[in-house]
Amino acid sequence: QARPSESGGGSVQAGDSLRLSCAGGRTSSNNAMGWFRQAPGREREFVASISWNGGSTVYADSVKGRFSVSRDRIRNIMYLQMNALNPEDTAVYYCATGRSSYAGRDAAGYTYWGQGTQVTVSA
Secondary structure (H helix, E strand, O other): OOOOEEEOOEEEEOOOOEEEEEEOOOOOOOOOEEEEEEOOOOOOEEEEEEOOOOOOEEEOOOOOOOEEEEEEOOOOEEEEEEOOOOHHHOEEEEEEEEOOOOOOOOHHHEEEEOOOEEEEEEO
16 A cells, blocks of 8 residues: 555643554565644644654654654655644644655645644643
8 A cells, every 4th residue: 555544642641642654565675754734724734744764754843842753664654743732733744655765745745644643732
């Protein structure tokens, strides 16, 4: 299967932590991967990305210092560790496979997208 698949979403309270996982599709092991999110009534926005070997990461300003992206290339899984969550982080979180070894904030740089996992943070 080419499409990645997310897991690990849930409902938490403000200040809590949550870790999302993304099982990469068959084309993702040598490609960058990224996390995006979409809150109700808002456009999809970039969260974080990681290069093919994990050596380079990019974060949205809104999550910098709180979220951490990593990947296990052997198991072909990407993670998003989310700390100090607040209600503004409530959204459906999507993982995506980059078109090349490096990918940044632009959604156009990604090909395959997962179905999404819901994260809800209550005050």
